[in-house]
Amino acid sequence: MNNENSLDKALRYLQQQQGLFGDVLYKGLESEKKLHYTETPQDSVHVNTQLINGVKADWQQSASLVDLQSGICGCTQCPLAQTRTKFVFGVGNPNADILVIGEAPGADEDAQGEPFVGRAGQLLTKILQAIQFEREHVFIANILKCRPPGNRTPIPSEVEQCEPFLHKQIQLIKPKFILAVGLTAANTLLKSKYKMADIRGKIFDYQGVKMLVTYHPAALLRNPEWKKFTWEDVQLLRRLYDEELAKK
Numbered sequence: 001m002n003n004e005n006s007l008d009k010a011l012r013y014l015q016q017q018q019g020l021f022g023d024v025l026y027k028g029l030e031s032e033k034k035l036h037y038t039e040t041p042q043d044s045v046h047v048n049t050q051l052i053n054g055v056k057a058d059w060q061q062s063a064s065l066v067d068l069q070s071g072i073c074g075c076t077q078c079p080l081a082q083t084r085t086k087f088v089f090g091v092g093n094p095n096a097d098i099l100v101i102g103e104a105p106g107a108d109e110d111a112q113g114e115p116f117v118g119r120a121g122q123l124l125t126k127i128l129q130a131i132q133f134e135r136e137h138v139f140i141a142n143i144l145k146c147r148p149p150g151n152r153t154p155i156p157s158e159v160e161q162c163e164p165f166l167h168k169q170i171q172l173i174k175p176k177f178i179l180a181v182g183l184t185a186a187n188t189l190l191k192s193k194y195k196m197a198d199i200r201g202k203i204f205d206y207q208g209v210k211m212l213v214t215y216h217p218a219a220l221l222r223n224p225e226w227k228k229f230t231w232e233d234v235q236l237l238r239r240l241y242d243e244e245l246a247k248k
């Protein structure tokens, strides 16, 4: 029998909130969008615990990112589950206006369970700061949640299995803009075979959200001369974002 009274429930809720958002009580206000999202799947209340290939049967009904992560973090739907070190759900502001999407976790991400860490991640943070977004303001995720061995390009069957999780993340976050980083990520999302020169500076639609494309920070580390193009791309993103805010 569950003897938890209302006070206990309220206390547990506040402890969950503190675990998620620190000492600020999140109320969904614009001014509080900067709060950082920390994954605590064990705190999530998820009623249907039936697992299908490691995924909770009702994951599509998840009402929050915490709930979603709890529902899918044990996924074994594709062979990458056998070789991953950590499942990489994504990190950032659960109400972010900007969603950054990469292709798949690399070695550092696989080890740490967080996307865009290491040198490429540090560069991404600097790129975002250059247009007045802190890393904590945005949400950062990958198409695949597990690392392909040797950082090989994701194969279509892996994308087919994993992309619905990204769709659900988008549904929950409701970003105003998506920034796809890297040609592979962009072509995977757009189901296309564009060259970077064809898609930079253009606005695409992905899952009903305006999407821009730029170079992957790891590519910029290898080709620093491309940084000027990324600078143009993110300035365009900032301009479009400001125009969107001005419409309010």
Ligand code: SF4
Pocket: 075, 076, 077, 078, 079, 080, 081, 144, 145, 146, 158, 161, 162
């Ligand atoms: S890559 Fe995606 S579909 Fe494959 S095991 Fe990981 S979470 Fe599941």
